[in-house]
Amino acid sequence: MKRARIIYNPTSGREIFKRSLADVLMKLEKAGYEASCHATTGEGDAIKAAKIAVEREYDVVIAAGGDGTINEVVNGLAEQKYRPKLGVIPTGTTNDFARALHIPRDIDAAVDVIIQNDTIPVDIGRMNDHYFINIAGGGRLTELTYEVPSRLKTMIGQLAYYLKGIEMLPSIRAAEATIEYDGKLFEGEIMLFLVGLTNSVGGFEKLAPDSSINDGLFTLMILKKTNLAEFIRIATLALRGEHIHDPNLIYTKANHIKVKSPAKMQLNIDGEYGGLLPAEFFNLYRHLDVFVPIDKIRQEDKLLENESHD
Numbered sequence: 001m002k003r004a005r006i007i008y009n010p011t012s013g014r015e016i017f018k019r020s021l022a023d024v025l026m027k028l029e030k031a032g033y034e035a036s037c038h039a040t041t042g043e044g045d046a047i048k049a050a051k052i053a054v055e056r057e058y059d060v061v062i063a064a065g066g067d068g069t070i071n072e073v074v075n076g077l078a079e080q081k082y083r084p085k086l087g088v089i090p091t092g093t094t095n096d097f098a099r100a101l102h103i104p105r106d107i108d109a110a111v112d113v114i115i116q117n118d119t120i121p122v123d124i125g126r127m128n129d130h131y132f133i134n135i136a137g138g139g140r141l142t143e144l145t146y147e148v149p150s151r152l153k154t155m156i157g158q159l160a161y162y163l164k165g166i167e168m169l170p171s172i173r174a175a176e177a178t179i180e181y182d183g184k185l186f187e188g189e190i191m192l193f194l195v196g197l198t199n200s201v202g203g204f205e206k207l208a209p210d211s212s213i214n215d216g217l218f219t220l221m222i223l224k225k226t227n228l229a230e231f232i233r234i235a236t237l238a239l240r241g242e243h244i245h246d247p248n249l250i251y252t253k254a255n256h257i258k259v260k261s262p263a264k265m266q267l268n269i270d271g272e273y274g275g276l277l278p279a280e281f282f283n284l285y286r287h288l289d290v291f292v293p294i295d296k297i298r299q300e301d302k303l304l305e306n307e308s309h310d
């Protein structure tokens with residue numbers, strides 16, 4: 001009998017998952033799984049729980065929560081030799097990873113996706129010693145480091161705030177940066193850089209419209225030094241996916257990226273504070289098998305290859 005471990009964040013989103021837990025366990029049991037669960041207790045607990053699930057050789061780990069919980073579960077799995085297949089039940093406030101994989105937000109429908117048993121191998125990002133599923137990046141935000149506690153939104157999420165008129169926009173300053181990407185070199189003043197895995201991030205659903213979840217490549221975006229008006233103009237274009245040809249932006253694909261700066265530039269990884277530069281990024285090609293609604297995925301040519309069914 002296959003064994004599934006549910007790791008869920010009881011505080012995620014509107015705390016709806018707890019009420020469905022018994023139904024989810026029963027549904028999995030009916031589908032032939034021996035299922036058990038772990039409720040996370042706070043920051044970092046899902047990492048530990050995922051590592052324990054690896055030690056206990058579960059066949060499947062199901063992360064129920066928002067992107068923060070999935071990020072932690074992936075951080076617990078990514079370095080292990082044996083990696084259980086990953087199921088996702090998106091119950092958070094932000095569910096960009098699930099959206100990119102067309103995993104439904106309805107709990108029952110998300111469990112059905114796992115039961116249907118179709119998986120695809122998905123790329124995972126590594127920034128220094130940490131793993132990410134959606135996006136990482138950096139920019140020089142004067143003062144902001146101290147104003148905003150550790151739980152920063154993604155860089156682009158911050159852009160969304162700025163667009164809504166929050167007064168932090170003027171605190172983005174250009175800084176000198178050196179960015180090496182797959183043998184190419186950029187040197188100059190930048191406002192920010194982003195390293196994306198999925199196409200939709202923090203409400204910007206067309207941020208990287210051509211990104212594939214399993215081609216081994218990041219979408220690298222480098223926004224060169226601009227004035228405030230230009231910055232807002234480009235962010236507005238990004239809402240519509242029309243930023244990618246803008247001359248102020250380098251928009252390209254890369255597998256290995258190194259960034260350094262003489263300035264103190266802060267990093268962000270999947271919406272959390274990620275320390276300061278320098279940073280090195282690796283794309284871990286098809287590193288995790290994730291349950292997906294294969295019919296929906298098939299409609300997207302990009303993800304057609306290498307699906308598996310067992």
Ligand SMILES: Nc1ncnc2c1ncn2[C@@H]1O[C@H](COP(=O)(O)OP(=O)(O)OP(=O)(O)O)[C@@H](O)[C@H]1O
Binds near residue numbers: 009
């Ligand atoms: N029992 C808990 N109490 C408080 N925080 C928790 C608990 N369990 C996990 N967490 C933390 O909550 C963070 C956010 O969780 P998650 O992304 O699942 O939900 P979310 O609804 O998207 O969150 P948020 O609304 O805070 O953005 C996790 O990264 C984790 O560190």
